[in-house]
Amino acid sequence: MSLARFSLAGKNAIVTGSTRGIGRAIAELFAEAGARVVISSRNQESCETVAGEINARHGAGRAIAIACNISRKEALQRLVDESRATLGGIHIVVPNAAINPVFGPLASVSDEAWDKVMGTNLRSVWQLCTMTLPEMAARKDGAVVVISSIGALRGTPVLGAYSVSKAAEAALVRNLAVEYGPHNVRVNAIAPGLVTTEFARALWDNPEIAKTRLARTPLRRFGQPEDIAGVALLLASEAGSFITGQLYVADGGVTIGD
Numbered sequence: 001m002s003l004a005r006f007s008l009a010g011k012n013a014i015v016t017g018s019t020r021g022i023g024r025a026i027a028e029l030f031a032e033a034g035a036r037v038v039i040s041s042r043n044q045e046s047c048e049t050v051a052g053e054i055n056a057r058h059g060a061g062r063a064i065a066i067a068c069n070i071s072r073k074e075a076l077q078r079l080v081d082e083s084r085a086t087l088g089g090i091h092i093v094v095p096n097a098a099i100n101p102v103f104g105p106l107a108s109v110s111d112e113a114w115d116k117v118m119g120t121n122l123r124s125v126w127q128l129c130t131m132t133l134p135e136m137a138a139r140k141d142g143a144v145v146v147i148s149s150i151g152a153l154r155g156t157p158v159l160g161a162y163s164v165s166k167a168a169e170a171a172l173v174r175n176l177a178v179e180y181g182p183h184n185v186r187v188n189a190i191a192p193g194l195v196t197t198e199f200a201r202a203l204w205d206n207p208e209i210a211k212t213r214l215a216r217t218p219l220r221r222f223g224q225p226e227d228i229a230g231v232a233l234l235l236a237s238e239a240g241s242f243i244t245g246q247l248y249v250a251d252g253g254v255t256i257g258d
Contacts, residue, residue, distance in 0.1 A: 005239040009034030012087040013236070014079065016070055016128070017097030019046040021197035022147060025225030026094055026232045031058045033233060035092065038083045040068045070097050070124040071116070080131045089139070092236045093132050095125040096147040098162075106160035114161055121165035122172070129176055129187070137183035143236045146173055146189040147228070150251050153191060166191075170247045177245030186244040188235045193251025195223035218253030 013030050017023040019041040027037045031054045039051040047065035054063035064086055068079040083090055098121045102109050109117075125146055136142020151163030152170045170189055177187040194213055214220055231250050234240045249255060 005241075006233060006237045007034050008092070008233075008237055011035045011091040011236075012038075012083070012089055013092035013094065014038040014040065014083050014090060014128075014132070015094040015096060016040050016068065016079075016124075018094075019043070019050045022192065022195060022225045022228045023094070023096040024050060025229040026096065026145075027063065028054060028057075029226070029229040029233055030092070030236065031062045033237070036061065036087055037063045038079070038087070039063050039065050040079055041097065042067060042069050070095075070128070071120045073127055076124060076127050077131060080128070084135075090132050090135060091139075091141065092143050092145070093128060094145045094147065094232060094236070095128050097124075098147070098165075100159065100162040102161055103158055105157055109161045117161045117165050118168075121162070122168045125169055126172055129172075133176065133180055133185060133187075136185045137180055140184045142180075142185040143240075144173075144176070144185075144187040145232050145235045146187075147232075148173075148189040148191045148247060150191045150193050150249060150255055152247065153249070153255055173247065174245045181244055186235070186240070188240075188243060188245065189247045190228055190231050190235070191247050191249045191251065192228050193217070193223055193249075193254050195225060195228060197225060213254070216254055216257045217251075218257060221252060223250065223252060 013035045015023050015027045018027040018039045030037050039047045044067035047067050051063035051065040066079050066082050069075045102113050146169050148169045149166040151159055152166040156163050173187050173189045231248055
């Protein structure tokens, strides 16, 4: 197999939550692989800063900045419309942005917090896919890479609502893969383990939690955002053209341990 199959030349990609952490690492790698990327988070200034840095490294026009609050359907539609108008089409979508406002048992989650988690983490992915998959299907080419979590695969005493939303994302991926597979559109998800991002700081920056987690991780290290970006490139590129409806686990082996 030629390395050219990992190229994203000529492709346009939307990556939500891409001003830091896993989303930024994916956007950076996609740009390096030849794609034009839409940098998106809630803050326009942050988006412009990251897009500017990518353009400085990989060439003018490689990245554009469009702020978006993914919990609002109208904001998602504007993200899609402006991306399409500027780039000419959308080939790849990476729904990465998510929230976790509650750290504790499910009994401590209020109705409002539950609705917020499900609306932001699950509904927004469904809406973004609904807005972009028909174009991919008409073109007979496209890929969606949802950033899920190993929380989708196991119970947790402190991240219950978040984990339920991520498990639902995995089910959404399977259903969309069945619907759009006949149109040569692939829909997959990645389930990262503990990655050293600001989003997960409460876990990896806690000495007691970190020590226990590392002891149970065969690779004996936490993930880096770049570790997840590499999997995303596989799933978004021609190299992953026979993969769809899957939840790829990238966790250093923690889910295979005792």
